[in-house]
Amino acid sequence: MITQDKIEDFIERIPPAPEALRKTLSHLKAQDLTKAAVSAKADMALNAYLKNIVNKPIFGFRNEVSDISQIFGILGVARSQQAVHNYMMSLLSPSKWELFKLNKSSFYNLQAELTANWQKILKHLHIENKDIESAISLLPASIIVSEALFSEKIEDVKLLRSVNDIDLNTILKRLCETDLFDIAERIGKKWEMEPITIEIVQASSGVKPSVDAELNLLGKWMHMLLFFTLSKSVYIDAGLNDFIDFQTDYVMEIYSDFMQVMEIQ
């Protein structure tokens, strides 16, 4: 159904980060927001993306923010880097979704919801680290990879899942000995994301805990956040609720805190 060759072909086709983006990220790394804004202005698509995403209601700005310097200024270094990483991920998303009922707008909304709630979680945990903040941007890679690999096999997947409660991550692992999060890791490496970002996302799969206790804890929060988000009607409708297995035992340790942070009663 899916072969190692197909995975390699998919990875091969991922373009390197564009020059303007690399410069923007490099300036953000050096904490120079002014230079970062100048570099970002060279990429019109990035400009449009940032305007779209920061003006979503979940970010809660009263007035429309349209200038790139203004956006970076409001967001600060960490969240600007996170926004740029989100943009990079959106470059990978298909123009037409087949496996999941998503479109450009709902995918951006998913990114925005994950991002805003990840901020809430990090604030609750008193963590201020731009690479950890950015980790959430790599999480939707697992969804994009599923779409790319399984979209031509929708009917096969449906039949397989009609006789066995098996998720896409497990199917891929059993067929090719690699899973969605391993491929997300390779994307992260190709785009020179920080190792810490990649390790948290691997832990967030729920099946590969990190040996680093702190990163593992963050993986639990991210796993819970993913399923909190995928339990919303728009994403259930999109077919995302069961694309990977929710590991309830893995997240029970943080359950009460999570309910409190997300104000669920």
Next chain:
Amino acid sequence: MRAVVKNGVGVFHPQGFLDGNDSAAFLSIEDIEATVHNNAEMILVSLKKVVFFNRNGLDAFVKMFKKVRANNKATVGFCDYDSKKYQTILKFYKDELNFSLFQTQEIATLFASSYKNTNKTVLLYSEDKSQRAAMAIELHDNGHNPIVAQTYEEFSEKAKNESAYDEIVTDTYLGQMGQNVATRVTGNAIIYTLNAFLDTEIGSTFNIAYHNNSLNVGFRLFIFDCYKVVSMNVHALNFFSKLASSAAEYNATICFVGMTFEKTPRSFKETLEDSGIMFYPQMDDILKNKELLEELGASSAAVVQNKRALNKATVAELPNFIDATVATIEMMTNAKALKKDVQLQTISIDNTPGMIGSSIGYYGDLDGMIVLVFPLAIAKKACELLIGDSTDDIELILDTLAELVNIVGGKVKTLLGDHNISVNITLPRTYPNVDSLMEIIETKKGVQVDLLFNEEKFLFFLTR
């Protein structure tokens, strides 16, 4: 979201948070329709991967339960929860709990009559006395040995000796149970379970198409479990007499087990015996008597009297059948198939050791049977995707092979549906060796296609 159906039990697996109106998105109108029509005798919603729910969140599923019950009387309910979730559900629905609650999926299957393994020793406890009694009766009827604890103290004490029981049932509640004619397969015999009063209704609750196709795919022993039957009227008598006549055409045997004639005229028994139906007091009188089983035809199928030729409509759709099979095996093994030979003939297999087989029947606008014969190595490889690991457990491989043939059947159904040909599929059968398969189809003519997967020969046979 669709239910995963296995051994007549359909299970939904929602994940995460079942919160308010969002959870309604789990079930589209098509999903509910598909559930109503999938003929499962039990429909469950697993809460294993749900960390949070509220009343509104569960209501979407409870509404579906009502529809399913109204249409096909299947047993419906939630399963896979802990004590806290169980108490919460009881609190939410205290006066309107008309669905069931099973602590685990394994416990639920004890109450499903299609459950293959009977004779389990089950310790059970419920605070509610009538629930304790209802569970004990259901478990006993399904061939298990229930041990009822009358108090919580007694239950706790007995439960300490965990290894003494196959299952420990607590935090379980039986709502309205199924009333359809449930079906289970034991070896090569099919067991139907009848309930209460047998009258003209039997014509609509008994799935005659399924029965006919079971005859066609080679089942020769049909046992009616009548322990729960109170009485029978003349309409039901006529129904069973006709059923016995049609079975006789296939040299099949119909037996009634546990039927009492306290409230049914004695003359009915004579009429049924005249039409060929046999009566036994206990199920074990048949199932534990190997010689009798053989004599009745459960282990060796008699030669089918009415051999039917492949018709033009079936031959025209042959490429679809082959494509469905090849695509499924390719999907499961990640290997390419090579078509070697196509011939119209009686089946011809090199009787080398290590070959296993499976078959599935289909009926509707077209009818017939697909037979697949695998070298064990290919079967193992094909099952790895579903099992997860490589295994040498032949029982597990045969069970998984049945799932695989179900996928083939499902794919055939879809492909034919694309050509406006509507078919349903029977339960799959598996054969641990070539001899057991040949007993069923040795004399049948059909289309045989030899395929090569990874240099290993694999055989597809389509017959009627």
